[in-house]
Amino acid sequence: MNRIKSHLKMHYLNSKKSFVIFWSIMFAISALGILISIYFKSRGYESVIITNSIVAVVIFGAVSGMVCYNETLPYMLNMGITRKDFIFGFAIYNILLSLIMSVIYTLLSIWEWLMYKLLGFNYEHFGQFFSGVKGIFEMTWICFLVTLCATVLFTLIASIYYKKGMMFLFGIGALIMLLMFIPGVTQAVFGFLESLVLSCAGGKGYIMMTLYSLAFFLLCYLIIYPLARTSQIKR
Amino acid sequence: MMTYAVECKNISKHFGKTTALSHINLNMEKDKIYGLLGRNGAGKSTLLNIVTAQTFPDDGEVKIFGESPYENGRALRNICIVKENGMFLKDVSVTGALDIASSFYNNWDKKLAERLLIEFQLDKRKTYRNLSLGMKSQLGIIVGLASRAPITIFDEPYIGLDAAGRQLFYDVLIEDYMENPRTIILSTHLIDEVSNLLEDVIILNKGEVMLEGNSEDIKNKAFYIRGTKDRVEKHISGKKVLSKEEFGNTMAVAIFDSISDNEIRAMELDDLAISSIPLQQLFIFLTGGKMIKRGDINE
Structure with missing residues (x-):
C-alpha cells in the first residue's frame, strides 16, 4: 500500500504544475468572459452567453493520460516498482484525476452560473454533452465519467505506443480506416454508438452511462495490463 | 549455500x-x-x-x-x-x-x-x-x-x-x-x-x-617490463603478453600473468625495470581492439 501511496505522490508532484496552469487558464478565461460580457451588455448587446467547455477538461485528461504513462512508466521501473503496482497506481491516478477535474469544473460552472445570473444574463453552457442534466451531482458525475473514459482511452493508446511503437499505432489506425471501407461496417459502428448514446438519454441515463464507462474502463485496463507487464525500459 | x-x-x-x-x-x-x-x-x-x-x-x-x-x-x-x-x-x-x-x-x-x-x-x-x-x-x-x-x-x-x-x-x-x-x-x-x-x-x-576478480589481484598480475630485448624475451616466455613495443635494442612489454618473487628477483638481476600497470591502462590493453578471450585471462 505504501508503494501505491508513493506512486500517487509522484503523480501529484509530476502533474501539479500542468494542473495549476490549466486551471489558471480556465479561470482566467472565465473571468475575462465575464468582463467581455459586461462590456458588450453596456453597449446594448443582448444575447445568450455561451461559456466554458467540458471539452477542455476532457482533452486535459486525455493528454495527461497519454503523457504521464510514457513519462512515468520508465521512471517507476527505475524506482523499483513492479509493473503490476504501476498499473494499479495508474488506474487510481486516472480515477482521482478525472474526479478532481470534474469537481473543479463543476465549481467553475457554478461560479459562472452565479455571476451571469447576478449580472442578469441569459446563460448557457457550451459543449455540455447532456444538456438535460440539472443537478450538481449529476453534472459532476457525468463530467467525471466522460473525462475518465477519455483518460483511460489515451492511457491505452500510450501503452500501445510505449510497447509497440509509433508505427504499430499508425498501423492500427490504418487498419481501422480500411475496415470502414467494408460495406456496412461504418453504419454498424455508428449505429452501435448511437444506441449507446440513446440508452444514456432520459432521467436515469447517467446510471447507464456509469455502467458503460465502468465497462470501458475495465476493457481498456484488460488490454493495458498485459502490455505494461511486458514493457521494458527503452534503450 | x-x-x-x-x-x-x-x-x-x-x-x-x-x-x-x-x-x-x-x-x-x-x-x-x-x-x-x-x-x-x-x-x-x-x-x-x-x-x-x-x-x-x-x-x-x-x-x-x-x-x-x-x-x-x-x-x-x-x-x-x-x-x-x-x-x-x-x-x-x-x-x-x-x-x-x-x-x-x-x-x-x-x-x-x-x-x-x-x-x-x-x-x-x-x-x-x-x-x-x-x-x-x-x-x-x-x-x-x-x-x-x-x-x-x-x-x-x-x-x-x-x-x-x-x-x-x-x-x-x-x-x-x-x-x-x-x-x-x-x-x-x-x-x-x-x-x-x-x-x-x-x-x-x-x-x-x-x-x-579482486581488484588488487588483478593489479598484482599486470606489469610493464622494460629492458634489453633478449633479456625481456627470456623472462616473458610463457607469459600472457598484452602489448609489446620495441625501440632499437630495448623492449617494453605489458604482461598479465602471475609473477613469483623469484621471477621478480631474476628480472631485477637482469636489469629489467618492472612497474605495475594502472587499472585504466590494463583496461585499454584488454579492450583496445585485440580480442582476448576470457579463458585466456582468468585462468
Whole structure:
C-alpha cells in the first residue's frame, strides 16, 4: 500500500504544475468572459452567453493520460516498482484525476452560473454533452465519467505506443480506416454508438452511462495490463 | 549455500541482430564495491537494466538475494539504480525528486541527502528540466547515496560533473560505505579515479565478461617490463603478453600473468625495470581492439 501511496505522490508532484496552469487558464478565461460580457451588455448587446467547455477538461485528461504513462512508466521501473503496482497506481491516478477535474469544473460552472445570473444574463453552457442534466451531482458525475473514459482511452493508446511503437499505432489506425471501407461496417459502428448514446438519454441515463464507462474502463485496463507487464525500459 | 546479492546465470540479450550480452555468468557478493567496466556498447547498461528487471533477458536468469527481481517488489526494494541520463521527472523540483525517492527507499537517509544538497550547492527549488548536466548528476548521486539501498548501482553517474564534484562523490561514497556497508556497483569509464575504491572488477567487452576478480589481484598480475630485448624475451616466455613495443635494442612489454618473487628477483638481476600497470591502462590493453578471450585471462 505504501508503494501505491508513493506512486500517487509522484503523480501529484509530476502533474501539479500542468494542473495549476490549466486551471489558471480556465479561470482566467472565465473571468475575462465575464468582463467581455459586461462590456458588450453596456453597449446594448443582448444575447445568450455561451461559456466554458467540458471539452477542455476532457482533452486535459486525455493528454495527461497519454503523457504521464510514457513519462512515468520508465521512471517507476527505475524506482523499483513492479509493473503490476504501476498499473494499479495508474488506474487510481486516472480515477482521482478525472474526479478532481470534474469537481473543479463543476465549481467553475457554478461560479459562472452565479455571476451571469447576478449580472442578469441569459446563460448557457457550451459543449455540455447532456444538456438535460440539472443537478450538481449529476453534472459532476457525468463530467467525471466522460473525462475518465477519455483518460483511460489515451492511457491505452500510450501503452500501445510505449510497447509497440509509433508505427504499430499508425498501423492500427490504418487498419481501422480500411475496415470502414467494408460495406456496412461504418453504419454498424455508428449505429452501435448511437444506441449507446440513446440508452444514456432520459432521467436515469447517467446510471447507464456509469455502467458503460465502468465497462470501458475495465476493457481498456484488460488490454493495458498485459502490455505494461511486458514493457521494458527503452534503450 | 551462499546467497549472493546479485546472481546472473547465463544471461543473453539481443537487440535485433546485435548481441548485447552473451552468456553472462556473474556472482556479486553482499557488502562489496564492484566496478563494472567496459567500453561504449560493451553491454554494461543492458546488464544493469536486466539486473533491475527493467529489461528482460532473452535467456538466463537473475537473482537478487536469491529471488527473481521480475515483478517481485520485495527483491526490487533492495535496489537503487542511478543512471547517466538521470531518469528523473522533468517538471519536478529537486525537493520533489528527493521527496519521491524518500518514499520509495526504506533506508532513506534524509540527513545525508540534506548534507549533500548543501555540499553540492544544489538549488532545491529548481526543476530537473532547469538543472545543468552536472547538477542532474549531483541529484542522481544524492539519491543513490541517501537511498542506502542494499544494492546501489551507479551507471555512469557523473556526466558533466567537475573534478571537485566527483571527488566529493568518492569521499562520501567511501565514508558512507564504511558506516553502512552495502553492495555498490559502479559502472564507469573513469577507471583511474575509482580504481582505489573498487574491491572487485568486472570487465565487459562486446557483451561478454572478459575479466572478473579482486581488484588488487588483478593489479598484482599486470606489469610493464622494460629492458634489453633478449633479456625481456627470456623472462616473458610463457607469459600472457598484452602489448609489446620495441625501440632499437630495448623492449617494453605489458604482461598479465602471475609473477613469483623469484621471477621478480631474476628480472631485477637482469636489469629489467618492472612497474605495475594502472587499472585504466590494463583496461585499454584488454579492450583496445585485440580480442582476448576470457579463458585466456582468468585462468
